[in-house]
Every structure is written in structure tokens, then in C-alpha cells.
Amino acid sequence: MARGPRTESRGTIEGLVISPTARHAKVLVDGVIVRCLYAPALKEKHPGDTRPVVAGDRVRVRRADRGDVIVEDVAPRTSVLARRLEGGRRRVMVANADRVLVVVSCVEPPFLPRLVDRMLVAAEAASIQPIVVVTKVDLMPDRAPLDEAVSVWTRLGYDVRRVSTVTGEGVAELGAVVGEGLTVAVGQSGVGKSSLLTALEPTLELKTGEVSDKWGRGRHTTTVASLHRFLNGWLCDTPGIRSFGLAGLEPQEVAVRFRDFQPFIGACRFNSCTHVHEPDCAVKAAAERGDIHPARMDSYLRIVGGVPDDDGDDADDGD
Ligand SMILES: Nc1nc2c(ncn2[C@@H]2O[C@H](COP(=O)(O)OP(=O)(O)OP(=O)(O)O)[C@@H](O)[C@H]2O)c(=O)[nH]1
Ligand SMILES: [Mg+2]
Ligand SMILES: [Zn+2]
Structure with a gap:
């Protein structure tokens, strides 16, 4: 995802959406993060989606009266990683991603190969390069069952990484392949997406949360997707998912x-x-x-x- 020079047209300047919510978005404009509102017409751009713009979107913003900054328009996307929510609305997780880390824990929350398969389908549908990242391998001294489980994907040519943010295993090797373009981490709550991105870039200090003892599930610590600079590229942290709806695909x-x-x-x-x-x-x-x-x-x-x-x-x- 190349960063072009700033261009101006009709009083608007370009920006990159860093972190969106339903009512406003943090947008990088001229090297500064600005809180922006959405122009009403923007909502017509992607009908059926949960929000008008998403992390990674290239937008045009305009400074309005009273100092408000308004997102006026969004550029066509090079890729769209999305899932269906119940009720049929589409939640785009990130736009313009080049690579997706399909993150799964080998221990807790429990290893869920079917969820990985769904995320791989979504990555293939979006033509985004997937990397399967198995986290918390420090908690699994006997690797044989894990090696057997992931061989399903390695035999299909998928890049599968084993990482631990506790021992540092696999982290630098992963860092060597995500320093360019936009890389998004997706997966269940508690698998260690925020921990992994912080291990890659310690200045991030993303908030992380304990896995609940009772259920072995994450606590949905990350609630909004956000982009972070890493080397020459961007890392995108996303809120944990519990399911990956693919409704709408025949x-x-x-x-x-x-x-x-x-x-x-x-x-x-x-x-x-x-x-x-x-x-x-x-x-x-x-x-x-x-x-x-x-x-x-x-x-x-x-x-x-x-x-x-x-x-x-x-x-x-x-x-
Ligand atoms: N043992 C071990 N624990 C880890 C590792 N990575 C993350 N954890 C722990 O797993 C828990 C969840 O980590 P997070 O990084 O918050 O998980 P997340 O995927 O960002 O979760 P959500 O934001 O809820 O989606 C935290 O208690 C981390 O300390 C690891 O490699 N090994
Ligand atoms: Mg998180
Ligand atoms: Zn058939």
C-alpha cells in the first residue's frame, strides 16, 4: 500500500483511516491523526455495511465550519476482508490489506481449525495473502499433535507460523515478512493478536487481556480496529471474533x-x-x-x- 503525495481537490485533502467507529473515525491527515465525522452521503457508498469507512480506507476529508473535519469520500478499495453478521449486514474488517494473519491459539482459547478454514476462505475471496499464525506455543511442550494438525494447511501451500510472545519464538521471523504493505491480524478473542503485534513493535503497547479461566475464552479486550506503523508498512489490530460468517457466498x-x-x-x-x-x-x-x-x-x-x-x-x- 504505497503512500502517495498529498493531493488537494475541491477543498478536500486525502487521509488514511486509522481507526473507525460508527460515528467518527481517526484519520491520518498530513502526518497528524484527526478525529473526523462522516458526511451523510458517505453512508450511501457501501450500503449494507456496518459502517461507512474502515481501517485502511483512503479517504478525502474537508475542514468544515466550527472546526469539524468531515470524511467526504472514500477511494475504491484494492481489497476487502469482510464477514457477514447475523441479519445479513456486512462487517468489513479492513480495507486495502495486502496480508492477513489468521491467528489461532494452540491451547487457550482452544485450537479451532474450522474457524481457520473460514478465515482462509475469506482471505482467498478477498485475494489477500494469508499467513496462519499459531500462538502460545510456549504452552505446548509436545509439538507433535500441533505439527500434525497444521500439516493440513502446510500441505496446501499455506504459510504456517508458530509463535510465542513469551519466549519470542517465531516473532522476528514473522516481522521479516510484514514490514511492507498492510498486514491485518484476525482471530478469536484472546488468541493473542494484540500481544503479537506489540511483540513485533514494542512501542505499540496495545492493551491485552487475560483469558477467562472459567470458559477459556477471551474477554474482547480490543474493541475497535486500528492501524499502526511498522517499518515501511502498517499493522492492523482487530477486535476478536467468535464466528466468521460467510453467508452470501454460494x-x-x-x-x-x-x-x-x-x-x-x-x-x-x-x-x-x-x-x-x-x-x-x-x-x-x-x-x-x-x-x-x-x-x-x-x-x-x-x-x-x-x-x-x-x-x-x-x-x-x-x-
Ligand atoms: N503463554 C502465552 N500467553 C500469551 C501469548 N500471547 C498472548 N498471550 C496471553 O493471551 C491473553 C490474550 O492476549 P491478547 O493479546 O489480549 O489477545 P487478543 O487476540 O488481542 O484478544 P482480543 O483483543 O480480545 O481479541 C493475554 O493474557 C496474553 O498475555 C503467548 O505467546 N504465550
Ligand atoms: Mg486484542
Ligand atoms: Zn461435486
């Missing part, structure tokens, strides 16, 4: 985002095959032969069957 659209399904999709008897119940389905046959991992087939069937991988409400970040 089964065929989901299937093409399963890298392991791609070699077989063209060989199904029906072009419109959803790989659920149709006869002569090459994807199902591949799963039965073991060419597609059962965990991946299970993930797929739950997504297209509309089974939510949900264990409660998400952080309410002002929508």
Missing part, C-alpha cells in the same frame, strides 16, 4: 476457495454441483479416497450448510 464460490477442492471441481457430473448430495461428485469421491482431508470436507459442509461456528456474541464495537 456453495460454488466457497468450493473454489478450498484449494484442495480445485483439482476435482471440474470433474463433477453437474456443473452446478455443490459437492453435498449430488451423484458422481468428484470432490466427494476425492474426500472418500483421502485426497481431501476429512477436516477440510467437514469445514466445507458446515459453511455451505449454514452451520455457524459460533459460541456467542462478538465484541460490540459501536455498530
Whole structure:
């Protein structure tokens, strides 16, 4: 995400959205972070979305009377990482990201491979490079089960990293690949997104929160997405999610985002095959032969069957 020179047009100047909420946004304008309001017309720009602009958006702002600064317009996005909320509205987590850290904890909150698969589908749908980051590996002395679990993704060519902010394992190596462009961290509450970004860039000191003993769940410590400078790029911290809704994608659209399904999709008897119940389905046959991992087939069937991988409400970040 290159930072172009400041340009002026019709009394507006360009800015980068650092942190948005429902009613206002912090925008980087001329090297200074300014609290901006939204022009009413902006809400028509992305109907169906929970908010008019998101972290990473390139916007044009104008200084109005009484010193208010107004976001007037938003530039077309190079990428959109989004999920569906219940009720159908779309929550865009970040705009213009180049890379997504799909963050999952190996211990607590519990390792959730199906949630990783959903985030990978969303990354593929947005054409954003995913990196699966397994956190808290210091809590797992025996790595064999973890290695086996992540091999599902490494065999598909996904970059999988094991990190610990306690021992520092894997942190510098990850830092070496996220110093350019915009990198967003997504995952369940409590997996250690804010801790990881702070480990990468200690000056950030992002607020982190204990995992609840009773439920082994996070406490939704981060409530608003925010961008932070890191080397030549940007890191985006996001509020923890409990589910990753993919409603709105047709089964065929989901299937093409399963890298392991791609070699077989063209060989199904029906072009419109959803790989659920149709006869002569090459994807199902591949799963039965073991060419597609059962965990991946299970993930797929739950997504297209509309089974939510949900264990409660998400952080309410002002929508
Ligand atoms: N043992 C261990 N604990 C960690 C590690 N990374 C984070 N934690 C702990 O996990 C808890 C949650 O960390 P956060 O960074 O707040 O998690 P988060 O993903 O940002 O959570 P939300 O903001 O709620 O989405 C904190 O108590 C951290 O200290 C790690 O590598 N090892
Ligand atoms: Mg956090
Ligand atoms: Zn099929």
C-alpha cells in the first residue's frame, strides 16, 4: 500500500483511516491523526455495511465550519476482508490489506481449525495473502499433535507460523515478512493478536487481556480496529471474533476457495454441483479416497450448510 503525495481537490485533502467507529473515525491527515465525522452521503457508498469507512480506507476529508473535519469520500478499495453478521449486514474488517494473519491459539482459547478454514476462505475471496499464525506455543511442550494438525494447511501451500510472545519464538521471523504493505491480524478473542503485534513493535503497547479461566475464552479486550506503523508498512489490530460468517457466498464460490477442492471441481457430473448430495461428485469421491482431508470436507459442509461456528456474541464495537 504505497503512500502517495498529498493531493488537494475541491477543498478536500486525502487521509488514511486509522481507526473507525460508527460515528467518527481517526484519520491520518498530513502526518497528524484527526478525529473526523462522516458526511451523510458517505453512508450511501457501501450500503449494507456496518459502517461507512474502515481501517485502511483512503479517504478525502474537508475542514468544515466550527472546526469539524468531515470524511467526504472514500477511494475504491484494492481489497476487502469482510464477514457477514447475523441479519445479513456486512462487517468489513479492513480495507486495502495486502496480508492477513489468521491467528489461532494452540491451547487457550482452544485450537479451532474450522474457524481457520473460514478465515482462509475469506482471505482467498478477498485475494489477500494469508499467513496462519499459531500462538502460545510456549504452552505446548509436545509439538507433535500441533505439527500434525497444521500439516493440513502446510500441505496446501499455506504459510504456517508458530509463535510465542513469551519466549519470542517465531516473532522476528514473522516481522521479516510484514514490514511492507498492510498486514491485518484476525482471530478469536484472546488468541493473542494484540500481544503479537506489540511483540513485533514494542512501542505499540496495545492493551491485552487475560483469558477467562472459567470458559477459556477471551474477554474482547480490543474493541475497535486500528492501524499502526511498522517499518515501511502498517499493522492492523482487530477486535476478536467468535464466528466468521460467510453467508452470501454460494456453495460454488466457497468450493473454489478450498484449494484442495480445485483439482476435482471440474470433474463433477453437474456443473452446478455443490459437492453435498449430488451423484458422481468428484470432490466427494476425492474426500472418500483421502485426497481431501476429512477436516477440510467437514469445514466445507458446515459453511455451505449454514452451520455457524459460533459460541456467542462478538465484541460490540459501536455498530
Ligand atoms: N503463554 C502465552 N500467553 C500469551 C501469548 N500471547 C498472548 N498471550 C496471553 O493471551 C491473553 C490474550 O492476549 P491478547 O493479546 O489480549 O489477545 P487478543 O487476540 O488481542 O484478544 P482480543 O483483543 O480480545 O481479541 C493475554 O493474557 C496474553 O498475555 C503467548 O505467546 N504465550
Ligand atoms: Mg486484542
Ligand atoms: Zn461435486
